[in-house]
Amino acid sequence: MRAVRVHGLHDIRIDEVPEPGKPGPSEILVAPRWGGLCGTDVKEYVGPVGSVPDQPHPLTGACKPLILGHEFSANVVAVGSAIANVRPGDRVAVMPLHYCGACPLCLRGDFILCPQKAWLGISDRWGGFGDLAMVQSYQVTRLGSLTDEQGAVVEPAAVSLNAVLRGGVAPGDTVLIVGCGPIGSLAILASRVAGAARIYVVEPNPKRAAIALQLGAVANLEGERAQQVTQIRDLTNGMGVDIAIDCAGKAGTVNLCIESVRPGGVVSVPSVHPGPMEIDIRSVTRKPVSVVGSLGYTQEAWDRTVALIAAGRYPVERVVTSRTPRDEIVAGGFEALIDPGRGELKVLVEVNHAVRDA
Ligand SMILES: [Zn+2]
Ligand SMILES: [Zn+2]
Incomplete structure (x- = not known):
């Protein structure tokens, strides 16, 4: 079968590989x-550091060259003897988290905290950009009324909903979102x-900022950090926002969030920073501020995401800015995403055209 594999930086190929x-x-x-292609994939292409292991992953044994694609919808082709939740022909969204199921954290139901966890398309043997992929029983959710394209956006949409839930956003709150890529x-x-x-x-990207306003943001704060904080205070009766979410993961963005929230506010951090950074811990104590990490999503956040999309409340397809056939994934996907002039958010890659029989 054919699959998009990462061999190294600037080395993404469509290879012939054995079927599962x-x-x-x-x-x-x-x-x-x-x-969907996301920032994690782009880091594999342009660096500086990616997430795909060079050495075999302890749970899956997977390493480079590795099949990419961790945000995807699919058609069920065949199921194992113990599978009762789906049948061949079902359309599904695939939850890429692959956990051990046996450690104390998995046994508690905290699958995202599993120390052995792997991800389809990042550290597993199979991924969404292959003709076929083998997945675990718990990794599929039937799409029901969702479209195949919406199904491909469930994964990043669950990351964002999880970050909003971790921040405790409640009716009537004011929220600051720093960085409006797909997650923001x-x-x-x-x-x-x-x-x-x-x-x-x-x-800062004008095209992304314009989309943010279309999606429901009321203002984009410009200028240097001090000016942005002043604007936030002016807009919130001098208080600051209730919750700030760092979706940028750049130097200074967490501190911008800490400075922008009101006393007692919450900073939620779903972004993965490239390395350690200084944060204003004195303000965290004295304001005080709660800083919470948001890693991936819980199964609950995943299920809530699917339910909200089905109900028409979470129109995730609005972040899709272009589509490309898999054969053109480098030019139409990776190169398009790293071109700031294009202001792309989510590029969807069409892998298979139609239902494939076993
Ligand atoms: Zn992703
Ligand atoms: Zn585990």
Whole structure:
């Protein structure tokens, strides 16, 4: 079969690879339909550091060259003998988290905290940009009324909803979102779902900022950090916002969030910073501020995401800015995303055109 694999920096190829074979008792063979590209994929292409292991992953044994694609919808092709939740022909969204199921954290249900966890398309043997992928029984959710394209956006949408839930956004809150890439843009929509009254953003790219305003943000704060903080105070009766969400992961963005929240406010950090950074811990104590990390999503946040999309409350397809056939993934996907002039958010890659039979 054919699959998009990362071999190294600036080395993404469409390779001929062996098919996964028949599913084991609790496995499901799927044919990916649409897959999203995100910042994690772009880091594999341009660096400086990616997430795909060079050495075999302890849970999955996977390493480079590795099949990419961790945000995808698919058609079920074949199921193992113990599978009861889906049948061949079902359309599904795939939750890429692959956990051990046996450690104390997994046994508590905190799957995202599993120390052995792997991700399809990042540290597993299969990914969404292959003709076929083998997934675990718990990794599929039937799409029901969701479109295949919406199904491909469930994954980043769950990351954003999880960050909004970790921040505790409640009806009537004011929210600041720093960085309006896909996660920040989806966080605007997720904050609206949670009842935010006013959403402000910090996004230097004019095309992305324009989309943020279309999605429901009321103002983009410009200028240097001190000016942005002054504007936030002016807009919130001198108080600061209730919750700030750092979706940029750049030097200074967490401190901007700490300075922008009101006393007693919350800073939620779903972005993965490239390394350690200084934060204003004195303000964290004296204001005080709660700084919470938001890693991926819980199963609950995933299920809430699917339910909200189905209900028409979380229109995640609005962040899709272009589509490309898999054969053109480098030019139409990776190169498009690193061109700031294009202001792309989510590029969807079409992997298989139609249902594939076993
Ligand atoms: Zn992603
Ligand atoms: Zn575990």
